[in-house]
Amino acid sequence: MPSVPRQDDYDSFDPSRAIVIDNGAYSCRVGWAGEFEPRMRFRNVLHRPRLKASGNVINIVGDYDPALSRFLDFTRSSYRSAFDTNVVYQFETMECVFDYVFNRLGVDSNTIEHPVLLTECPCNPLYSRSKMAELLFETYGVPSLGLGIDGVFSYLHNKRLGRCGADGLVVCSGFTTTHSIPIYHGEPILEACCRVNVGGYHVTDYLRRLLCLEYPYHVASLSWDKVESLKFEHGYIAEDYSMELKLFQEGDKLAEEKLRYWQLPWVPPPVEEKPSEEELARKAAIKEKQSQRLRDMAAAKRSYKIADLEAEIQGLEQLLDDLDNVEEADVDSILTGSGYSSRREIEAALSKSSISLKKAKGEFVKIEKEPEKELDPEKYPLLDVPNEMLTPEQLKEKKKQLFLKSTAEGRIRARLKRQEEESLREQEHNLEEDKRLANPEQYLEDLRARQAELAAKIDQRKKQKLAAGSTGSVGRSERLSAAQKERMKLLTTAAFDRGKEDTFGQRDEDWQLYKKIGKDDDDDEADEDEMELSRLNARLQVI
Amino acid sequence: MSLCGTTSGSTFRGSKRSLEKGSPLAGNEVALPPMQELEDAGILLPASLPFKRIQLSEKYPKGQARGRHWKHLKQMLQAETYHLYPADEPNYMNIEAPPSMYPAKKYCDITGFEAPYKDPKTKLQYANTDIFKQIRALPNESVQQYLSLRNAQVVLK
Structure with missing residues (x-):
């Protein structure tokens, strides 16, 4: 909508000429009575942006050049209208609009x-109406005020032009409402007037919702204003809606002519230029340089490490030499000076360092498994000494040694057990083999019998499980196996014993309870059976 | 739309002021203070207008609570005491058209064409079999969105 510069012919009008303000909910049109066109028309809204420079709020009535929005901050408030539906209610906004109207005029x-x-x-x-009159009379001091219905004025104008007669019907579709006003003998019959609360706003809103649904990726660009401009640009009123629909449904030539294609403003994505040869080469060079630097760093680190290790080894060898050469009495002082507690330790450190040196140099190191260390009493010298003869520090040391010794012993025991089990299994296997060789048919029969027995057992268990699962109405107790029942019983007794004095744990037998509770032999048994069955199956197959 | 400055053919940047000064920055946006440019655009009104008896700033002094309560249309209508007037006297309330007595016309929810059919599953109206296939492929979410266009969506309360 073009806004008009400030009019300069105000003084030329006779005081009897009326100023006409068509105060619509969507747009406001202002002009002089008797002229054919309004002097100005603008969106009947007020913007209250902040100036970015000073932070002051300013009033902008109607539309503004979007180029100016770079000075303005619209984030705090949206535009406001003086209208609620089609009735003016915000007279402060109305006053701003009237200010603008009279100033522009x-x-x-x-x-x-x-x-x-x-x-x-x-x-x-x-x-x-009374607030409006109050505003115009008291604030602006207008000499007189006429109020009227826009649609009726329009009818009268058209009647004067001879487009319509004395009787007729005005259908006036506005921004939020549509009125139909019958005119009889040139007079509107308000008793028969009708309002439907549907207007251009609803059309735009519906179009926007349709478009947003159809193009969900463009919801951001389908702003209200954009859709509205689309509607104004391409929309038309069909004289016969169903005929028009058929036209499009059949898709003939006429419909194609009416079809509109519209493209959203397209912002080209930043084009990724293919890197030139030169650039690729440069990038490769940079990459090479970086990796070279990393390699250099790694090499330097390695050489440092090697040097360190060599120095350490040298020192240790020196130490050993010293130890060899000195008197027995001086050994202790040398040892304390070096930080090692025994010759053995030094040797261990030496071997360790030499291995790491070899590793660092990239030589292949065969890591020998440490020979089985038998428990040598030498390693735990403090254990045999009675406590009374030791200092607190040595006591601590003794404890540590005790711990080390017990763990070492445990390891050995476990190994022995493993070996034993293995030999037992071997024996069993041999026994079976003997049996098989002695009487193959008998053996086979035995095997089959056992397999059948096991399979039956497993089947039964499965059935039990299934039956328990399917009978939903049966109580919980029926669904539990004997072991589980036992466990529940124990738990409940434990829970009820709570009230008494808690002596649990004072006797060793108490702890047996956990074994009883924890025992879930049902499942274990099943697992064992299944394993045995699979073993038998495998065996049968082999034979 | 355009404003006074643009309709006269000159752009905001090349306004007379900066040209008179002969500043090297003439034509540059920085040359003009924003206020000047806004004034040139003619969208700013003077703080006091001679034809007014009471200025806006006197009526609504700055700093005081802006949120002056204006009666909304609903409140206005409640205060109008329309019930005291004779029933045949037209007023804002009773000129509103009653809901239509005619059955709603059925249009295809997808294409907008006349819809002789309705999908019993999704309750969407459709014009032909192709659109029916399309409807059945729609996720429930967009079905509801289409239904909400004619206020027929399922509302969970």
């Missing part, structure tokens, strides 16, 4: 000498 004098003709909706509530 070129009023420079101290008073407005012209009568004002203002449009309003049919059957405007009295409260709104």
Whole structure:
């Protein structure tokens, strides 16, 4: 909508000429009575942006050049309208709009000498009408005010032009409402007037919802204003809606002519340029340089490490030499000076360092498994000494040695057990083999019998499980196996014993309870059976 | 839309001021303070208008609570005491058209064409078999969105 610069012919009008303000919910049109076109028309809204420079709020009525929005901060408030549906209710906003109207119209004098003709909706509530009159009379001091219905004015104008007769029907579709007003003998019959709360706003909103649903990726670009401009640009009123629909459904030539293609403003994505040969080479060079630097760093680190290890080894060898050469009495002092507690330790450290040196140099090191260390009493010298003869520090040391010894012993025991089990299994196997060789048929029969027995057992267990699962109505106790029942019983007794004095754990037998509870032999048994069965099956197959 | 500055053919940047100064920055956006440019655009109104008896700033002084309560349409109508007037006197309330007595016309929810059919599963109306296939392929979410276009969506309360 083009906005008009400030009019400069205000003074040329006779005071009897009325100022006409068509105060619509969507747009406001202002002009002089008797002229064919309004002097200005603008969106009947007020923007209250902040100036980015000073932070002051300013009033902007109507539309503004989008280029100016770089100075303005619109984030705090959206635009506001003086209208609720089609009735003016916000008279502060209305006053801003009237300020703009009279200022643009070129009023420079101290008073407005012209009568004002203002449009309003049919059957405007009295409260709104009185507030409007109050505003125009008291604030602007207009000499007189006329109020009327825009649709009726339009009818009268068209009647004068001979387009319609004395009787007719006005259908006036506005921004939020549509009225139908019958005219009889040139007079509107308000008793028969009808309002439907549907207007251009709803059309735009519906179009926007349709478009958003159809193109969910463009919801952000389908702003209200954009859709509205689309509607104004491409929308038309069908004279016969169903005929028009058929036209499009059949898709003939006429429909194709009416079809509109519209493209959203397209922002080209940043084009990724293919890197040139030069650039690729440069990048490769940089990469090579970086990896070279990393390699250098690694090499330097390695050489440092090797040097360190060599020095350490040398030192240790020196130490050993010293130990060889000195008297027995001086050994202790040398040892304390070096930080090692025994010759053995030094040797161990030496071998360790030499291995790491070899590793660092990249030589292949065969890591020998440490020979089985038998428990040598030498390693735990403090254990045999009675406690009374030791200092607290040595006591601590003794404890540590005790711990080490017990773990070492445990390891050995476990190994022995493993070996024993293995030999037992071997024996069993041999026995079976003997049996088989002695009487193959008998053996086979035995095997089969056992297999059948096991299979039956497993089957039965499975059935039991299934039956328990399927009979949902049976109580919990029926669903549990004997072992589980036992466990529940123990748990409940334990729970009820709570009230008594808690002596649990004082006797060793108490702890047996956990074994009883924890025992879930049912499943274990099943597992064992299954394993045995699979073993037998395998064996049978082999034979 | 355009404003006074643009309709006269000159752009905001090349306004007379900066040209008079002969500043090397003439034509540059930085040359003009924003206020000047806004004034040139003609969208700013002077703080006090001579034809007004009471200025806006006097009526609504700065710093005081802006949120002055204006009666909304609903409150206005409640205060109007329409029930005291004779029933045949037209007023804002009773000129509103009653809901239509005619059955709603059925249009295809997808294409907008006349819809002779309705999918019993999704309750969407459709024009032909191709659209029926399309409807059945739709996820429930978009079905509800289509239904909500004609206020027929399932509302869970």
